[in-house]
Amino acid sequence: MNSVLMAPNGPDGETFVEMQHVFVARGEVTVLHDVSLRVGAQEHLAILGPNGCGKSTLLQTITCQRYPIQREGSRLRIFGRERWDTGELRKHLGIVSAGFPGEQTPRTSGRDAVLSGFFSSSTLWPHQHVTPEMAGRAEEILSRLEALHLRDKPLREMSSGESRRIMIGRALVHAPQVLLLDEPSNGLDLAAQAELRRTLRRLAGQGVGILLITHHLADILPEMDRVVLMGSGRILADGPKRDMLTRERLSALFQTDVEVAERDGFCHAW
Numbered sequence: 001m002n003s004v005l006m007a008p009n010g011p012d013g014e015t016f017v018e019m020q021h022v023f024v025a026r027g028e029v030t031v032l033h034d035v036s037l038r039v040g041a042q043e044h045l046a047i048l049g050p051n052g053c054g055k056s057t058l059l060q061t062i063t064c065q066r067y068p069i070q071r072e073g074s075r076l077r078i079f080g081r082e083r084w085d086t087g088e089l090r091k092h093l094g095i096v097s098a099g100f101p102g103e104q105t106p107r108t109s110g111r112d113a114v115l116s117g118f119f120s121s122s123t124l125w126p127h128q129h130v131t132p133e134m135a136g137r138a139e140e141i142l143s144r145l146e147a148l149h150l151r152d153k154p155l156r157e158m159s160s161g162e163s164r165r166i167m168i169g170r171a172l173v174h175a176p177q178v179l180l181l182d183e184p185s186n187g188l189d190l191a192a193q194a195e196l197r198r199t200l201r202r203l204a205g206q207g208v209g210i211l212l213i214t215h216h217l218a219d220i221l222p223e224m225d226r227v228v229l230m231g232s233g234r235i236l237a238d239g240p241k242r243d244m245l246t247r248e249r250l251s252a253l254f255q256t257d258v259e260v261a262e263r264d265g266f267c268h269a270w
Contacts, residue, residue, distance in 0.1 A: 016041040016178050016209060017062055018077040023069040024061050030069070031057050033233045040146035041079070042209045046220040048244075050254055055213045057229070058148050062211075066091055079177075090120060092169030094179040094208075096164075103214055110150035110158070110166045114138045117170035134173075141169045144200060161192025165199060178209040185219050197221065197266075218246065222265025229253050241267075 017039040024032035031054050039045055049055050060066040061076070064086050068076050078084060079092060114126035115138050119128050142148045147165050155163055165186065171179060181200075185193045197219070204210055204223040212219060220241065222228065227244040229237040232255055237244055245267050250258040258269050 012245065014041055015039070015080060016043070016078070018075070018080075019061075020075045020174045021071065022061065022076055023071060023072050023074065024057055024066055025069055026057065026066075031233050032061065034069075036236055037228065037235060037238070039211060040209070042207060043226065044204050044210045044221065045223045045226050046212045046214060046224045046226065046241075047216060047228045047230055048217070048220070048253070050215055053231045055215075055230055056182055057233075059180060059211075059213055061148065063180065065093060066262045071099060082176075087120070091174045092177050093166075094174070094176035094255075095182075096167050096171050096179065096184055097182045106154065106156060108155045109152050110155065111138055113155050114141060114169040114173065117173035127157040137173060138169070141172050144202075145169050149189065159192065160187050161189070161195055164188065164192065164196055165264075167204075168199060172203075172208075175195075176208070178211055179203060181210065181214075183216075184212070185214070185216055185217055193218070217250070217260070217267050217269040218269060220245070 015038065017037060019035055019037045021034045022032060023030055035058065047055055047128065050169070057066060061068065062078065064084055068074055076082065078089065108123040115124050115130055115134060116122065118130075118134050121128065125131070130245065139148075142151055145165055145168065147162075147169060150158065150162055150166060152161070152256075155166065158166065185196060188196060200210060200225060201221055204221060210221070210224070212221070212224070214220070225241055227241045228235055230243055231250060235250060236253065245260055247258055247260050250260060250269060261268050
C-alpha cells in the first residue's frame, strides 16, 4: 500500500463528524433542519440530493465555514472536538470544489497550484517560502496522481479534467485524514469524469477517507457502501447503498421518475 497519500492518525482517530440536532441559517433563512450525522474518519460516504437541498451548506458546516444555531440539545464535533482553529482543522481535511479557489496568475503551473495548498492561497506568491520537503511532497503527489506531465503546464491552459486532478493534489499536501468533494464532476466531459473516478478510487484504496457531495448518481464510487439522501435541508435517509439507491427512493428524492442500473460497481440513473 502506498504510504505517501495515507492519512496520519488524527485528533480522534475514529470519528470524523458527529452532529446531533444541528440547525444552520444563511442570513435569516434556516437551511439545515435538525441534522444528525456521524461519519467515521476513514469512511467512504456519499451525500446525494438535488441542487439547492443544503448539501454544500452541510459541507461548510463540517469545515467550520458556517456555524450551527445555538440550541439546547444541538452538538457538532469534528474529530472529537467542538472548537477548532480553522487553519489547524484544514491540516486534517482536503477540500475539493468544482472551481479553483481565488485568482491565479497566467504563469501559475500545476506544481505551483499544488504547492499553494501548503499556504491556503490561490497561487504560489513570491513571499511564500517553499521548503525542500514541500517541493518533494508536491512531486510525490503529482507522481501518485499520474500528473507529472502537468507539472509545468499553466493552470489556465489545462482542461477541466486536468485542473480537477491538480485541485485534488493541492488538497492532499497535508496528508489529510478525509477528502471532502463538493460536486467534483461538474463541468467535466465523460473522459474527465472517468479519470476523476479512477483517481478517487486509488485514493480510497490508499486509506484516505472520502466524503462526497453530489447530485450525480454515477459519482458514487463502488467503495462507498453508505449513502445519505438529503432534501430540503434535511437528512431523509441514511443507510447501505443498495437500500438507498432504489427506484422508489430516488424518484421521491428528485421528484421525477427514475430508473436505476448498475455496471461495474457504479449506479446510473435516467
